[in-house]
Amino acid sequence: MKAFAFREINTWERFYRANFINSLTGFKSVSLIGTADLSGNTNLAVFSSVVHIGSDPPLIGFINRPKKAAPHTIANIEATGQYTINHIKPQFARQAHQTSAKYPVGVSEFEQVGLAMEFVENVTAPFVKESSVKYALSLQQIIPITLNETFLVIGKVEVVMIEDHILNADGFLELDKCETICSNGIDSYYATQHLLRLPYAKP
Amino acid sequence: MKAFAFREINTWERFYRANFINSLTGFKSVSLIGTADLSGNTNLAVFSSVVHIGSDPPLIGFINRPKKAAPHTIANIEATGQYTINHIKPQFARQAHQTSAKYPVGVSEFEQVGLAMEFVENVTAPFVKESSVKYALSLQQIIPITLNETFLVIGKVEVVMIEDHILNADGFLELDKCETICSNGIDSYYATQHLLRLPYAKP
Numbered sequence: 001m002k003a004f005a006f007r008e009i010n011t012w013e014r015f016y017r018a019n020f021i022n023s024l025t026g027f028k029s030v031s032l033i034g035t036a037d038l039s040g041n042t043n044l045a046v047f048s049s050v051v052h053i054g055s056d057p058p059l060i061g062f063i064n065r066p067k068k069a070a071p072h073t074i075a076n077i078e079a080t081g082q083y084t085i086n087h088i089k090p091q092f093a094r095q096a097h098q099t100s101a102k103y104p105v106g107v108s109e110f111e112q113v114g115l116a117m118e119f120v121e122n123v124t125a126p127f128v129k130e131s132s133v134k135y136a137l138s139l140q141q142i143i144p145i146t147l148n149e150t151f152l153v154i155g156k157v158e159v160v161m162i163e164d165h166i167l168n169a170d171g172f173l174e175l176d177k178c179e180t181i182c183s184n185g186i187d188s189y190y191a192t193q194h195l196l197r198l199p200y201a202k203p
Numbered sequence: 204m205k206a207f208a209f210r211e212i213n214t215w216e217r218f219y220r221a222n223f224i225n226s227l228t229g230f231k232s233v234s235l236i237g238t239a240d241l242s243g244n245t246n247l248a249v250f251s252s253v254v255h256i257g258s259d260p261p262l263i264g265f266i267n268r269p270k271k272a273a274p275h276t277i278a279n280i281e282a283t284g285q286y287t288i289n290h291i292k293p294q295f296a297r298q299a300h301q302t303s304a305k306y307p308v309g310v311s312e313f314e315q316v317g318l319a320m321e322f323v324e325n326v327t328a329p330f331v332k333e334s335s336v337k338y339a340l341s342l343q344q345i346i347p348i349t350l351n352e353t354f355l356v357i358g359k360v361e362v363v364m365i366e367d368h369i370l371n372a373d374g375f376l377e378l379d380k381c382e383t384i385c386s387n388g389i390d391s392y393y394a395t396q397h398l399l400r401l402p403y404a405k406p
Contacts, residue, residue: 002370003323004363009261016374021258021360023376024338026232026290027385027395028255051254051266052231054351055224058212063254063264087229090398101404112406120206135227140350145357147343148257152355154348157224160207167205171219172388173226181398182230182385185375188400192230192393195293195384201304203315 022185030183032096033062034084034117034126035076042117042126043072044109046099048183050085058157060085060137066149072105074142074151081139082124083155086131087180093189120159127161132178135160172197225388233386235299236265237287237320237329238279245320245329246275247312249302251386253288261360263288263340269352275308277345280356284342285327289334290383296392323362330364335381338363375400 009017030048037043049063062085064074077083088096095113103112110117116129123136137155144151166174176192183189212220233251240246252266265288267277280286291299298316306315313320319332326339340358347354369377379395386392 001364002367004365006261006359006361009360009363012374014259017261018258019371019374020363020376021261021263022255023374023378024261024288024336024360024363025253025255025263026234026336026383027230027378028232029229031229049254050228051252052225052228053266053348053353055221056217057351058209058220058224058227059351060224060228061266063256085227093398094401097401098404101406103406107406133227133229141348143346143348143355145256145344145346145355147357148260148262150256152346152348154350156209157212157227158209160212160223160227161204162207164205168222171215171222171226172391173223175226175230175387176393180229182395184378184395187402188375189398190379190395191398192385192387192395195296195392195394197391198297198300199390201301203304203306203310 019185027182027184027190030088030181030189032086032088032099032128032131033073034086034128035073036080036125037076038079041106042108042110043076044099044115044128045073046096053154059140059154060157061152061154064151064153074153077139077153078142080124082136084123084125084127084134084136086128087133089130089132089179090181090191092130093181097187123159132163133173133175133180222388230385230387230393233291233384233392235289235291235302235331235334236276237289237331238276239283239327239329240279241282244309245311245313246279247302247318247331248276249299256357262343262357263360264355264357267354267356277354277356280342281345283327285339286358287326287328287330287337287339289331290336292333292335292382293384293394295333296384300390326362335366336376336378336383
């Protein structure tokens with residue numbers, strides 16, 4: 001084993017440190033967040049910080065970077081109160097990653113990277129048509145994290161769309177069956193292979 | 204595709220809804236959090252809500268459920284300001300899952316499930332000896348999420364221990380090489396298979 005202390009990590013070159021620290025959290029969900037501004041201009045951005053907050057009510061959060069670095073998604077959510085989260089398949093992982101490029105405001109990543117929009121009733125934010133698991137959220141709260149000027153954005157699940165065949169009898173979704181991918185670090189993508197499902201643990 | 208609205212989801216049986224909503228966030232990191240109280244009594248608990256907050260300074264967060272449901276980890280972190288996060292391998296996935304059983308306070312999950320403790324200088328929280336990637340954090344902030352009485356716990360990375368061979372020349376950690384697993388829902392575990400690593404995206 002190799003050991004590193006904060007004192008040393010703190011001196012590393014910026015990208016080296018980002019690669020290292022972003023790998024520490026382990027494999028993580030990676031999704032496309034779809035939004036629109038009040039004029040209907042759409043935006044799509046890849047996030048690997050989506051996190052479960054609770055099931056009753058169904059609350060899901062994500063970390064938005066400082067507004068200077070990542071302004072569009074959070075601005076659209078603040079303006080409209082709506083957004084979609086869309087799972088990614090290997091077939092469009094390259095397009096998903098490309099949404100992280102800094103396109104100017106008003107340019108839609110859907111068009112730039114070649115993904116299709118899909119709309120449903122009562123939701124002004126765009127879904128990703130190619131996605132097998134996607135859901136719309138209504139903004140509940142944006143919590144500023146003053147330590148580093150990031151934000152925890154929390155939404156309530158309003159509409160869910162999934163491929164029929166992945167829904168188990170007990171509500172569980174077999175995400176490997178629809179090829180949802182996960183990520184590690186800031187730029188690496190993975191398929192998964194089911195190992196085991198375990199019963200509720202008792203002492 | 205099948206569609207579900209909140210109005211319907213809200214009527215579902217509790218465990219069905221928990222399985223469903225916990226799958227929506229996609230594959231996620233799953234780790235063991237090690238803590239100790241002021242007397243040195245150790246605790247170990249599985250969490251699938253670890254999230255990257257920032258790299259400079261290196262900040263990592265996790266969601267702690269309401270204190271009534273999950274009191275021990277957060278109480279130890281509040282008391283000592285220290286904790287460890289440890290990746291999980293297939294070889295001890297069953298033991299990791301078993302730490303979610305409601306053992307009484309004062310009973311160490313390390314002993315109950317059969318995982319070994321490891322200690323390093325200046326860190327009173329225990330590491331998991333069997334883990335290939337593990338790090339100690341110092342508590343920076345606990346942010347209450349009043350929407351559902353959960354907490355975002357944020358720590359600064361103080362010490363990192365990893366298997367030498369997974370560290371790339373650019374700081375990236377090849378977590379598939381040391382068999383770090385990920386999870387889906389509340390009880391399902393997965394290995395990963397590398398698909399692709401992509402360069403920094405430009406418009």
